[in-house]
Amino acid sequence: MSIPSGSVVGRLDDQMCELLLIEPDGAYRAVLKALLGVVGYQPREFASIAEARPAVVPEGAYRGILLAWDPADPSGLDFVKSLRADPALKETPVILIAEEATRAEVLVAASVGVQGILLKPEIELSRLRVTLRRAMPCQTSRTTRTTEGVIRPAAGAVTDEIAHIQAAANGEIPAASEPRPVRVLEEPKPNALRELRPIIQRSTMLERLAEIEQTKAMSPTITQLMSMTRKPDCSLSAVTEVISHDQSVALKILKLANSAVYSRGEPVNSVKDAVLRIGLERIRQAAMNIGVIDQFGTTDVSARFNFMHFWEHSICCGLLAGKLGEMTGTLDRDRAFALGLLHDLGRMVLTESFAEEYETVLDTAHDLDLPLEQVESRMLLLNHAAVVERVLHMWNFPKELIGPMANHHLSASNLREHAGKQLNETAVLALANRLTHAMMIGSSGNDAIYATEALCKLLKLTEDHIAEVLERAEEETRQIKLSLLMVSEQQPWPAVPDHYREKLSGPFRPLYIGDENGLDGFCIASKRLADVSDEPPNIALVRLEAKRQVVRLGTTLSEREEELGIGPLPTILISPGGDIALDHGQMSRRQTVQLPAPITIRRFVRAISFLLEDGQGVDEAPDNPDTKAA
Structure with missing residues (x-):
């Protein structure tokens, strides 16, 4: 030729x-x-x-x-x-x-x-x-x-x-024409949740919940404060006197007044000044918060449920809800903090009043790698949000607090249908909860990562807003937990991100591909697990909300790999059902694991470790984060 x-x-x-x-x-x-x-x-x-x-x-x-x-x-x-x-x-x-x-x-x-x-x-x-x-x-x-x-x-x-x-x-890898496997990681059964059956009758659940009003009454000081602050003629001196007679409550009120929730200017050193700073209108809510914590969570009641981590998660959720509430003009910081602090209280009720049944639920959620609220609903016929709704009604908590807590696990689309006039308040709490999960600050017993973009858009929040909200979340949570839980700075407090980072089979450097990474809970969680170094990415994560994104985000992934001179990287695809994939050409060239949203952190970490070892898997370490020091 x-x-x-x-x-x-x-x-x-x-x-x-x-x-x-x-x-x-x-x-x-x-x-x-x-x-x-x-x-x-x-x-x-x-x-x-x-x-x-x-x-x-x-x-x-x-x-x-x-x-x-x-x-x-x-x-x-x-x-x-x-x-x-x-x-x-x-x-x-x-x-x-x-x-x-x-x-x-x-x-x-x-x-x-x-x-x-x-x-x-x-x-x-x-x-x-x-x-x-x-x-x-x-x-x-x-x-x-x-x-x-x-x-x-x-x-x-x-x-x-x-x-x-x-x-x-050279005999190193299969030819490009032979597609690499998509589902190579051992995964839970697809229909595992549907196959779960109730382990208790609904009538039994309701009867035992009704008994809580008698067995979990508030302390006399808290009860008196809640009663007197309902009256329009309640005076500062009367409230100060009641608090001063209870050393434990007085100390917590002082610490709370000097915390990030209320701190303005110089520290206060008297109960009177603390009440002035918090305000008579807000002291009732502060008393309720203290009363609830006093009633629950002084000791661990389950091997899978740690009270320190639980309240740390709740405190962080309250702080984030306060910031989001003020930022959106939806909630004052005090009421938002109470919503976040108490939103998962139903889990404390379940661990104490349904100890045997809830231990089975916790074990099942862990073994199947499923979000805990989904397993609660299947096995107990009520999830923790429905439980807290009933308990707070019995304790005469304000109705405006109960509604958002009852609906905080609903998606943005479901909130529009069910939240009614409290749509924005509930969205604030739901987003604060999901951001706390993504940050891995504490643990509610449910270490899972959830989508956050739709809630951000419902509240008209930008990436800059979310960055501002998260900026000092850890430090402010630390201050509040020292105030409300009466623990010292020297007391060991295992850090959840450290626990999961240590379970990875190697350094994790993600290349995250999504539409709005700053609003994305999965991107936030990935950064919390990531290795801090200048080395190039070693795993790609692609966030797919809908099939229409496949071509665009697949192209973006390839372009970013080309810019960095790497790839094709092993890839984790995260989509609502775990069933949206890149085009066949992209999938055939890379090791790929598909994961559903929401997803447990444990399952996410296992997928990362699997890809870090090129599909060889890892030996699992114990799952109790309390075995690790912070």
């Missing part, structure tokens, strides 16, 4: 990039032409190699050649060999397009020196775009002109497909 010597491949310009398309099937050629136009390439079309020969001329404007390849016909690879044998054309990028190819045929093509192989069933927009831009770049920054006048891809611009093929030729 004679090819004119001295031809030049490529000419830099600002218009669409031209390439030679050699494809005998006219209908498929038309499809390719349309796809190429979308990704910025203008093909010169030919039905055969013979027809294309005259176009390979000196000063040719094309970037490379897209060549239909039938492995049974040697003329295609002979054509490529002739290019590689010509000093002026040996750098010409060539990508083969085949209907199908065996492993052996792919290896033969790799040995000839093609820049990539695309299988027709796998050709989709995102893969075509990335493959072409790596092998036949349009931008000046991605090309270099050689002394022979040939424009060749810059260093690192060779396609990942051909790198994969070359590795296959």
